[in-house]
Amino acid sequence: MPAKDSKRSLGALPLLYPEPVLLVATYDGAGKANVMTAAWGGICCSEPLSLMVAVRPERWTHDALLERKAFTVGIASESMLAAADFVGIVSGRRYDKIAAAGLTAEKAEKVNAPFIAECPVILECSLEQSIRLGVHSMMIGRIEDVKADEDCLDAEGRPDPAKVAPLIFDAGTRGYYGIGKRLGDAFSVGKALMQGL
Amino acid sequence: MPAKDSKRSLGALPLLYPEPVLLVATYDGAGKANVMTAAWGGICCSEPLSLMVAVRPERWTHDALLERKAFTVGIASESMLAAADFVGIVSGRRYDKIAAAGLTAEKAEKVNAPFIAECPVILECSLEQSIRLGVHSMMIGRIEDVKADEDCLDAEGRPDPAKVAPLIFDAGTRGYYGIGKRLGDAFSVGKALMQGL
Numbered sequence: 001m002p003a004k005d006s007k008r009s010l011g012a013l014p015l016l017y018p019e020p021v022l023l024v025a026t027y028d029g030a031g032k033a034n035v036m037t038a039a040w041g042g043i044c045c046s047e048p049l050s051l052m053v054a055v056r057p058e059r060w061t062h063d064a065l066l067e068r069k070a071f072t073v074g075i076a077s078e079s080m081l082a083a084a085d086f087v088g089i090v091s092g093r094r095y096d097k098i099a100a101a102g103l104t105a106e107k108a109e110k111v112n113a114p115f116i117a118e119c120p121v122i123l124e125c126s127l128e129q130s131i132r133l134g135v136h137s138m139m140i141g142r143i144e145d146v147k148a149d150e151d152c153l154d155a156e157g158r159p160d161p162a163k164v165a166p167l168i169f170d171a172g173t174r175g176y177y178g179i180g181k182r183l184g185d186a187f188s189v190g191k192a193l194m195q196g197l
Numbered sequence: 198m199p200a201k202d203s204k205r206s207l208g209a210l211p212l213l214y215p216e217p218v219l220l221v222a223t224y225d226g227a228g229k230a231n232v233m234t235a236a237w238g239g240i241c242c243s244e245p246l247s248l249m250v251a252v253r254p255e256r257w258t259h260d261a262l263l264e265r266k267a268f269t270v271g272i273a274s275e276s277m278l279a280a281a282d283f284v285g286i287v288s289g290r291r292y293d294k295i296a297a298a299g300l301t302a303e304k305a306e307k308v309n310a311p312f313i314a315e316c317p318v319i320l321e322c323s324l325e326q327s328i329r330l331g332v333h334s335m336m337i338g339r340i341e342d343v344k345a346d347e348d349c350l351d352a353e354g355r356p357d358p359a360k361v362a363p364l365i366f367d368a369g370t371r372g373y374y375g376i377g378k379r380l381g382d383a384f385s386v387g388k389a390l391m392q393g394l
Contacts, residue, residue, distance in 0.1 A: 007319065007344035008354070009306070014240045015318055015343050015356060016248060017272045017363035018215040018376060042239030043211045043368075044251045045330040051213060052249060052335070054241045075214045081380055085387030090394065100393035109206070121212055122204065131328065133242040133337065138249070140330065146212050147204035157205070158369040159212060166214035168365075168376060171240075172355040174384060178377030179215060179365060183278055186371040190282030196297040197287065 014040075014171045021084050021167035021176065023074035024053055025105065025114045026064035028092070033105035033114035035098055036061045037076070037088030039169040040136065049143045050128060054136035060092040065139055069127040070111035073141070074119030078165040078178050083118070085176070110144040120164045122147045211237075211368045218281050218364035218373065220271035221250055222302065222311045223261035225289070230302035230311035232295055233258045234273070234285030236366040237333065246340045247325060251333035257289040262336055266324040267308035270338070271316030275362040275375050280315070282373070307341040317361045319344045 020042070025035040040054035051073065055062045065071055076084035083101040090097045098105050098116070105114040108124045115122045125141030132138075152163040161179055168177040217239070222232040237251035248270065252259045262268055273281035280298040287294045295302050295313070302311040305321045312319045322338030329335075349360040358376055365374040 006347065008347055008350065010343045010345055010354070010356075012246045012340045013343045014243065014246060014248075014340070015320065015345075016217060016219075016238075016240050016270070017318065017356075017358060017361055018217055018365050019240065020213060020215055022213075040240040040242070041213070042249065043213050043216065043237040044249060044335050045237070045333040046211065046251075047332040048330070049209045049211060050330060051211075052239070052241060054243075073213070078380060082387050082390055085381070085383060085385070086390040087387070089384060089387050090391070095394050097394075101387075101390055102393075121214065123212065128330075133245070133247060133325075135244040136242040138241050143209045143211070146207040146210045148207055148212075150203065150205055153205065154370065157207070159207075159214075161214065161365075161367045161370065161372075161374055164214055167380070168215050168358075169383065170358045173351065173358070175358075175382055176380045176386070177358055178380055180375030180377040183275060183364070183373045183375055184282070186282060186366065186373060187286060188282070189373070190279050190284070190286055190298075193279055193283040193298055194287070196299075197292050197294075 019169040019171060021076040021169050022053060023076055023116050023119055024061055025072045025116055026061050027068055027113060028064040029067060033098055034060055034092035035087050035116055037084055051141055051143060052138050055139055056136055065127055066130060068112055070113040071125050071141060072108050072113045072115040073123040074116040075121040075164060076167045077120050080118055081176060084167055120149045120152045121159055216366040216368060218273040218366050219250060220273050220313050220316055221258055222269045222313055223258050224265055224310060225261040226264060230295055231257055231289035232284050232313055234281055248338055248340060249335050252336055253333055262324055263327060265309055267310040268322050268338060269305050269310045269312040270320040271313040272318040272361060273364045274317050277315055278373060281364055317346045317349045318356055
């Protein structure tokens with residue numbers, strides 16, 4: 001854990017590690033299921049349990065979100081690499097990109113939104129508020145339920161990250177990565193350092 | 198990319214994949230450097246380029262952030278596993294946990310905040326706004342500059358995720374993971390599916 005003598009200034013860049021690959025799904029005004037890929041997002045509150053995804057107003061998903069006040073966030077897994085990239089390139093305004101990507105939209109249980117069935121983990125969300133920051137709006141969603149494929153769960157019924165195999169986005173080199181191996185237990189591996197207090 | 202027949206409902210849980218391990222550093226009212234670990238956060242706007250970290254009001258960092266309106270976010274790397282976990286367990290109110298963790302605080306260049314020198318990548322941020330959601334406040338920071346260790350950079354001067362080796366947090370199994378291998382180029386691997394439009 002060496003502290004390096006010098007760091008190079010790179011300017012203002014969105015270099016947070018790791019960044020997710022989130023498939024945000026909504027029904028548009030005509031009731032058509034649509035999905036977009038978002039790497040700008042994360043959990044933002046424990047209670048009420050909420051997540052944030054940043055969506056540009058010109059995205060087809062943006063108005064659908066405000067109108068329906070419901071969306072799902074699907075975790076894109078390694079096997080969905082091409083599809084997840086594709087739905088981030090093409091607009092749902094012109095195309096049925098879910099079909100073109102070979103993805104399946106199903107209706108969520110708790111909210112009025114579709115979910116992408118190929119995603120191993122889905123978060124069903126109701127829109128709590130939308131906050132315009134600049135070119136993006138932060139969409140704050142309350143997590144109403146999480147659904148996971150049975151074969152992703154460990155013996156205790158929790159998703160096993162190695163089986164979820166989430167895609168990881170890297171904004172710096174514009175690439176996708178997989179998740180690596182487990183390194184230790186949280187709220188535990190640091191306890192040894194308490195001796196230094 | 199099979200769509201599974203059924204998904205199991207797990208209830209409302211913060212199961213976003215991947216989640217980061219962010220070291221949020223501030224100067225407190227007395228000018229002492231402090232740091233906390235945050236897994237709730239992410240990029241939230243491209244212009245102005247901003248990130249969000251969620252901080253509980255009872256955290257020592259919370260008031261320091263509001264007072265100084267400046268912070269840094271350091272990316273915790275694999276070699277910092279125990280230290281990153283430790284500073285998430287212990288409060289800076291009572292302890293100089295940076296010293297106890299064997300970490301080094303240095304003053305940032307662009308903002309009035311310290312950074313953890315051991316982090317391979319640092320984002321220097323000025324606080325734009327604080328939004329109380331519930332038990333957490335979303336701290337929205339404008340990214341003023343990114344600094345990276347020279348030996349993390351690739352030939353084009355961009356951080357190489359394999360060299361940054363960011364820790365990944367898993368809220369489901371309460372564990373830390375590493376990053377895996379590169380799977381493909383973003384805004385590129387999905388183009389093959391355009392034939393289906």
